[in-house]
Amino acid sequence: MSEPDPDALFDVAVSKPPPPAPAKGRQAAAPELPVAKVWVDAPLAHLDRTFDYLVPEKLDAEVVVGCRVRVRFNRQLTDGFVAERVAESDLETSRLLFLDKVVSPEPVLSPEVAGLCRAVADRYGGTMIDVLRLAVPPRHARVEAEEPVEPATAPAPPDPAGWSRYPRGAAFLDALHAGRQAHAVWQALPGEDWPARLAEVAATAASADRGAVIVVPDHRDVTRVRAACAALVGDDGVVALSADLGPAKRYRGWLSVRRGVARIVVGTRATAYAPVANPGVLIVWDDGDDQHSDPRSPYPHVRDVLIQRATRTGAAMLVAGFARTAEAQLLVETGWAPEIVAGRTELRAAAPRVTAIGEHDSQLARDPAARTARVPSVAFDAARAALSAGHPVLVQVPRRGYVPALTCQECRAPARCRRCAGPLGIPPSAGEARPPACRWCAATEANFRCQNCGSRRLRAAVIGAKRTAEELGRAFTGFPVRTSGAKEVLATVDAKPALVVATPGAEPVAEGGYGAALLLDGWALLSRVDLRAAEEALRRWMTAAALVRPGTDGGRVVVLADSTLAPVQALVRWDPAWHAGVELAARTELGFPPAVRMASIEGPPNAVAKLLAELPLPSTGEILGPVPLGDPESPDTRERALIRVARPEGRELAAVLAKAQAVRTARKDPDPLRVQLDPLDLI
Structure with missing residues (x-):
């Protein structure tokens, strides 16, 4: 009999032993990557992290990163998203619960969008699950079961003649087609067919096999821009997303973007998170419109969400409109986004x-x-x-x-x-x-x-x-x-x-x-x-x-x-x-946004005072107020305090506010507080 191979014996010695057989009545865990890290739909700030669950062997193929699942959390069935699958947990395996069910194996949360949601939550001092509610629409099983559509072919580059009135317009389109990261603030001429110009920018990115996201204030603008894009890339190459479409139709369009059917997506503020593959350009039209600021926690603004996304993915960014906000001017003055402006001769003619x-x-x-x-x-x-x-x-x-x-x-x-x-x-x-x-x-x-x-x-x-x-x-x-x-x-x-x-x-x-x-x-x-x-x-x-x-x-x-x-x-x-x-x-001279980062804390006087007393402010932190809101004699009086810090310390302010909110929810403070960073309304 031949001698055993010593290398084979070494492999057996150092390999992990097979997982023990499950106890009678207990499910078997998946043989590979048996632990799923799940974002659980628990809105409390002190629960803003992933939780580990075992993947049942029978659900092994369905539990993919980004899918929707149902788990036991605090003795109740709760929705969640699978963030990743790993081989081991920091906790003992015997202490982990199994995933209850897979709602859908459709991976609705891509790693790129998940990273964006985490960055937005951190910037605004919010929780991950709050941002995920903004980014991922509710599921429609019937829509998911429909036959998938073939992806649209890449269109030909559009005619750049419409941008010829702007000295830097053609250069911006060239950079997009070449796949370079180019940012710009575009001031449209009066009477400009701005939906057509934005469609040309999006089609340029699509012609280079990259995605485009266009966010506009309302559904009327969505209709105009979508029609302009369809004229260049065809109906199958563009998807419109807005609340007036209805849940089913909107989810169908959102799925077609996630599955790579369409390269261009047009919509209102939630479209900033649309899961386009390989984003090439991100566009916001009329960023001063208050409809671009989400009224739900953590109250993110579309312009800042897209800036975060452009920075993370290397996509180009275009802030466009007839007017210009102070925030857009800050992008120009810091050199992050050069301006695209027509000459005075063109302006006088238009x-x-x-x-x-x-x-x-x-x-x-x-x-x-x-x-x-x-x-x-x-x-x-x-x-x-x-x-x-x-x-x-x-x-x-x-x-x-x-x-x-x-x-x-x-x-x-x-x-x-x-x-x-x-x-x-x-x-x-x-x-x-x-x-x-x-x-x-x-x-x-x-x-x-x-x-x-x-x-x-x-x-x-x-x-x-x-x-x-x-x-x-x-x-x-x-x-x-x-x-x-x-x-x-x-x-x-x-x-x-x-x-x-x-x-x-x-x-x-x-x-x-x-x-x-x-x-x-x-x-x-x-x-x-x-x-x-x-x-x-x-x-x-x-x-x-x-x-x-x-x-x-x-x-x-x-x-x-x-x-x-x-x-x-x-x-x-x-x-x-x-x-x-x-x-x-x-x-800048007066110390108001966007020259500084500012947070608003609103709630009952005692709760506001307690939070401010416990808050470790950054070195440049300054508290303004609090001041009463409404009738000071009312028994339901609310107060608001403002916290101002230098822009480089904005993330630190968001972090300490998020931690303070986590402490409040962990000790079950009864009085709710509204904490908002960079609020539009300061007075």
Whole structure:
């Protein structure tokens, strides 16, 4: 008999012994990588980690990284995602529970998206599972069972002629096609077909066999951009994701992206996490729109999510819009994203003629109809000329409703309800003959008396879209008046002469462009008690003005605001980059975002004070407040404190806040606190 091979004996000696046979009635664990690390759907901050479970042998093939599972957690069946499978656990195997079931073997959470979710949670001081709820949509079993579709072929590179008006536009497209990481802040020209330009950027990345993510504020923008992309890459090459699609249709589109069927995805804020394969370019349009900020914990902003993703994956990043935020200006000034801006010659050829008239300008309307409509003569003449030329006229009104806010005629104090102290207004259906009513409790106030000066006279603080449409209908007889806002938002209007009264963000696109735009009650936007009031007013004005025909074609924009103010000057000169630079410089001097990182802590006074007392602040940390929110005499008084740190210490601030929240949930503090980093609302 031959001698045994000594090398074979050595292999047997050092190999791991086979796992012991399971006890009677106990499941057998998978022979390889028997431990699954699971993100369990437990929203408590002190449970923000993975938990180890054994993989049953019968489920070995189905338990893949990223799939949905059900596990026993705190004696209850709970959903979770498999983060990874490993050979051993830090705990004793006998102490581990088995996975209860595999909800679906579909790997819905890719390692790239999981890493992004972890980075977003860390940046905003939140928990992983909260971000996963934003990133992964609910499952639809019927949709998952449908036959898979063949992936779309890579399209040909699009014609870059549309970007020729921008000196750096062609270079940006070349970098995308070559697969280089290129970042940019694009300021679109007025009247620009921006959906087509974004589609060309996305198609350029797709032609290089890379993915593209385009995030826009609302479903109307999704429809326009999706149509532009489909025109270049075909219907199978682009997927639209937005809440208005319905759960099943949205999940079908999301799955087609995850399975690599489509390379381009267009949608609203949750699309920032779309699982595109090999992302090549990430785009956010109009990053100043508040719809890009998620209202759910940990309250991430799309722009910052995409910046995190671009940094982690090496994808290009494009921040685009007609206006520019201070955050986008910071990207430009730090050199992270060079700007793509057209020259002044191109701008003069594309921009409408803009005129600013102060609220108390001496140029009042010269005829009774114009005076009734609150429109100065210059604006009235511009609208009449556009209508006579056969073009529609856009009228932007800051508020919807009829007369949504009233003040005392004498002292201008807000008119309040005697019963609940709510604001008084005239509802849309009431008409002028009806008394004002409370907007909180709906009680009528027929005998108003000012609590400040005793006057019984009221005046409109701001006129709503409904009342404005009514007045303009009387002033411009013979022309139809259409409204767009709230639940009646128009997507488009035809090229026929008409007056279109819209609230900010609800302006429909006119075929061929509007002949004129009247931006009424500018003071209502500029006088808001908000850090971003000037920036937001300019953004809304430019969004509306960009829909107007060029000045060389008779396009006029009249804004009712003081022409000496910086945002008004930026609109007149069409120079949002200058205004963004002024805003950023002012905020840097005063220590406001984005020059610093800031956190808001809101809740009952005792809970806020206790958290602040226990919080180990970074070296540059500074506490502002707390200050009461609402009525300080109310038994349910809440307070808010702000914490400010230098930008390099932003991650440290997020970490200490996350740890403090974990301590609170572990000891079961009864009072909830809302902790938000980089909040849009600071005042």
